[in-house]
Structure formats: structure tokens, C-alpha cells
Amino acid sequence: MRYINNDLKDKTILITGGAGFIGSNLAFYFQKNHPDANVVVLDSFRSGETLSNGNLKSFGHFKNLIGFRGEIISGDINDKDLLLNLEVNYKFDYIFHEAAISDTTALEQDLMIKTNVNAYKDLLNLAIVHNANMIYASSAATYGNAESPQTVGRESPQNVYGFSKLSMDNISREYMKNSSISIVGLRYFNVYGKNEFFKNRTASMILQFGHQLLSGKNPRLFEGSNKILRDFVYIEDIIQANIKAMEPKKSGIYNVGTGKARSFQDIVDILQKELKTNFSCEYIPNPFVGSYQFHTKADIEITKWALNYEPAYSMEDGIKAYGPEIVKVYEEEVK
Ligand SMILES: NC(=O)c1ccc[n+]([C@@H]2O[C@H](COP(=O)([O-])OP(=O)(O)OC[C@H]3O[C@@H](n4cnc5c(N)ncnc54)[C@H](O)[C@@H]3O)[C@@H](O)[C@H]2O)c1
Numbered sequence: 174m175r176y177i178n179n180d181l182k183d184k185t186i187l188i189t190g191g192a193g194f195i196g197s198n199l200a201f202y203f204q205k206n207h208p209d210a211n212v213v214v215l216d217s218f219r220s221g222e223t224l225s226n227g228n229l230k231s232f233g234h235f236k237n238l239i240g241f242r243g244e245i246i247s248g249d250i251n252d253k254d255l256l257l258n259l260e261v262n263y264k265f266d267y268i269f270h271e272a273a274i275s276d277t278t279a280l281e282q283d284l285m286i287k288t289n290v291n292a293y294k295d296l297l298n299l300a301i302v303h304n305a306n307m308i309y310a311s312s313a314a315t316y317g318n319a320e321s322p323q324t325v326g327r328e329s330p331q332n333v334y335g336f337s338k339l340s341m342d343n344i345s346r347e348y349m350k351n352s353s354i355s356i357v358g359l360r361y362f363n364v365y366g367k368n369e370f371f372k373n374r375t376a377s378m379i380l381q382f383g384h385q386l387l388s389g390k391n392p393r394l395f396e397g398s399n400k401i402l403r404d405f406v407y408i409e410d411i412i413q414a415n416i417k418a419m420e421p422k423k424s425g426i427y428n429v430g431t432g433k434a435r436s437f438q439d440i441v442d443i444l445q446k447e448l449k450t451n452f453s454c455e456y457i458p459n460p461f462v463g464s465y466q467f468h469t470k471a472d473i474e475i476t477k478w479a480l481n482y483e484p485a486y487s488m489e490d491g492i493k494a495y496g497p498e499i500v501k502v503y504e505e506e507v508k
Contacts, residue, residue: 174206174409176416181210185264187305189250189296190271192216192233194369194376195310195361195411199269200241202412212243213263215250216272219371228276230284234371250292260299267419268300270309276375277314277334289337294344301352308418309345311358311426312338313404313469321402321434322472325360325426342426349424357418357480359411362430362471366408366495370502379405379492382441383499384507386450395459398437404430404471405440407491410484417480430471431484443489447496 186203190196191214203212216233224230238245248255250272259265273289274281293309300307314335316323330336338360345356365377385392395401406429414429441454476482486494 176413177420179420181207183209183211184266185211185213186267186269187213187215187259187263187265188269188271189215190233190273190310191245192218192235192237193271193275194232194237194366194372195364195408196269196271197237197241197368198366198408198412199271199415200238200243202416204241204243213246213265214238214241214243215246215248215259217249218247224276224279224281226276226278226280228279228374230274232275232372232375237368237371250296251287253295256295256299260302263303265300265303265305268296268305268307269415270296270307273310274334274337275372277332278375279334282333285333285337286340289334290340290344293341297344297348297356300354301348304354306355306419308357308359308415309341311342311360313360313362313428313430313471315339315342315360316469321468322432322470323428324472325428325475345426355421356424357421358426359414359418360426360428360471361411362404362406362428362469364406364408364411365491366411367498370506377405378437379440379444379495380499380502383444383448384503386444386448386452387500387503388507391452391455392441393455393457394437394441396456397459398456400436400467402434402436402468402470404433404469405435405488405491406430406484407486407494409491409494410486413485414476414480414482417482422479422481425475425479427476427479427482428471428473429476429482430469430473431487432471432473433487434468434470435488439488440492443492447492448500
């Protein structure tokens with residue numbers, strides 16, 4: 174579905190992190206709905222290099238871009254020469270900035286701040302030189318254990334990832350004061366959908382439970398999972414918010430969720446229905462008690478006003494739409 178009237182003919186769009194989950198979905202959105210736009214994907218792609226927690230440093234994967242016909246650049250947003258090259262040799266009209274250390278459990282504070290905060294500032298400067306509107310990924314992790322519903326202005330990050338995203342928002346607010354481009358930070362809540370498989374252990378619990386069920390395993394949930402609630406948002410609504418953020422009523426930092434809190438137990442129950450399985454759940458003690466978000470629910474009132482954003486997918490709708498893809502990825506990559 175196309176979310177703006179402008180056909181974007183001859184517009185040039187940069188998507189950083191375009192080989193990742195959300196970035197690749199954006200790339201395909203433009204290819205399908207705005208075929209006369211020029212889309213440039215920049216991503217560092219995976220190299221096998223890992224962080225101290227054992228997860229990959231970058232999750233970008235060529236398979237997320239199979240069928241994409243735009244330009245693809247393999248490069249690091251921390252590379253100043255690359256950014257200069259982009260500044261001199263391109264003229265972007267819009268920048269969608271998705272590249273980041275997206276692993277919320279990463280412990281490398283130096284790399285996190287450099288990649289998520291410092292490189293973002295360089296990209297903002299590039300956006301200003303090009304007069305390109307900036308749409309970037311912030312996160313619900315900025316809220317940490319702040320009370321629910323999470324509202325912009327009441328942040329309390331509990332890890333360096335959340336801190337890095339809040340720092341991006343702070344920089345953005347400074348730039349919003351006197352720049353002619355629009356700058357929109359989107360605080361995604363828990364996103365799920367196509368092309369998340371290559372995030373490995375950091376993929377959504379919707380995909381992970383789906384694959385547990387398909388492999389014939391009893392789903393393993395934390396005790397009290399009916400009381401652990403999150404705002405899970407389907408990728409299509411994330412795309413909607415990004416595209417509408419190209420023409421915001423006002424620059425700003427906006428939550429992107431469904432405005433509803435759903436439990437981990439709900440996920441498994443809905444998945445069992447969609448995948449036609451009937452396994453009994455196993456409950457294990459929650460080792461994260463004290464450091465875990467137990468209730469997230471995005472306050473989306475301002476987002477609705479500023480972006481004309483209206484979430485279209487309940488968790489039932491999202492899992493129904495995603496179900497065939499969960500099965501396909503299982504058949505192709507896991508089995
Ligand atoms: N998926 C979610 O639930 C969620 C929630 C809140 C915020 N976010 C944010 O949304 C954005 C996209 O997340 P995602 O889920 O698609 O994650 P992802 O890891 O799939 O995508 C991020 C991409 O950035 C690339 N990248 C990492 N470091 C880079 C670097 N130095 N230079 C160039 N590219 C680099 C990776 O290779 C990867 O392809 C991220 O900024 C993430 O922090 C995601």
C-alpha cells in the first residue's frame with residue numbers, strides 16, 4: 174500500500190542499514206510503490222565479526238535484498254571518507270537512517286556511541302548540505318523502566334543502546350531549532366515481520382516462538398508471561414510511519430507502536446492458531462527480574478497528529494499476515 178501521493182519521480186533516497194530488517198523493507202516499499210525514485214542502500218553487511226556477547230556486530234545480509242534493483246554500497250557509517258564521497262557524488266532528497274548497533278544487549282559502549290550517536294550527527298550534517306529530509310530510527314529502549322504508557326519526554330534508558338538512541342534524539346532537537354529540513358525520530362517499539370530472521374537471537378520473539386513451534390518443540394515462556402506486556406508492532410505499520418514522516422506536520426520525536434500492550438502468552442496462543450499447532454507451554458523462571466521491561470505501551474496520540482499515522486495491524490492481524498513468511502523462512506533456513 175502506498176502512503177503518500179508524491180510519486181517521488183527522480184528523487185534520490187538513501188537508506189542506511191538497508192540490508193537489515195527494517196531498512197530492506199523500506200527499500201522494497203520504494204521499489205514497488207515509487208519505481209521512479211532512485212534508492213541507494215548503504216550497509217556494512219555482516220562479516221562474521223562478533224561482539225563480546227557473542228552476537229554479530231552487524232546483521233546486514235544479502236538475502237534481505239534479493240530482488241532489489243537499486244544501488245547497493247557496502248560501507249561503514251563511521252567511515253568519514255565514505256560520508257564525504259556520498260556528500261560530493263550524490264544529491265539525496267531523503268535520508269532514512271536505520272543503520273545502528275541494533276543489539277540492545279551489546280556492552281561495547283565505545284562502539285555503540287561512535288556508531289549510533291557520532292555517525293548519526295555526521296549524517297545529519299550531510300542531510301543539511303543536501304537539503305534532504307531526515308527520518309531516523311530511535312527506540313522505545315530510550316524509556317527503559319519509565320512508566321507505561323511511554324510518553325516522549327519521560328525517558329529513563331537502562332542500557333547503553335537506549336542511551337545512544339536518546340542521545341540521537343537530543344542532537345536532533347538541537348538541529349530542529351534552526352534547520353530548514355524536517356527531522357523525524359521514530360521510536361519504534363517491538364517490531365516483527367519479514368526479513369528479521371538474519372538478526373539471529375535478536376529477532377522478535379514472534380519469529381522465535383514461531384520456529385520453536387514449527388520444529389515441534391514446546392514453547393518456553395518465562396513464568397508469569399501473561400503479565401509481561403509489550404507493544405508489538407508489525408513491520409507494515411513501521412513502513413507507514415516512515416513514509417508519512419517524509420512529510421511531517423512538524424519535525425519531532427514520535428513513538429511508533431500500536432498503542433496496545435500484549436503479552437508473550439498472547440503471542441504463543443495466536444501463533445498456535447495460525448500455525449495450527451497445539452503444544453503445551455513450558456514455564457521457566459525469569460532470570461531478568463529487575464532489569465526487564467514488564468510493560469510497554471506506546472502513547473501514539475502525538476504521532477497520529479504529526480504524521481497522520483494510524484496503526485492498521487493488531488497482533489492477530491500482524492501474525493496472520495506474517496504466518497506464511499514464518500513458515501517459508503523455517504523451510505528455507507532452519508529445517
Ligand atoms: N527491530 C526493532 O524492534 C527495533 C526497535 C527499536 C529500534 N530499532 C532500530 O531500528 C533500526 C533498524 O533496526 P533493525 O531491526 O532493522 O536492525 P538490523 O540490525 O537488521 O538493521 C541495522 C542494519 O545496520 C547495519 N549496520 C550496523 N552497523 C553499521 C555501520 N557501522 N555502518 C553501516 N551499516 C551498519 C547492519 O548491518 C544492519 O543491516 C536500528 O537503528 C534499530 O536500533 C529497531
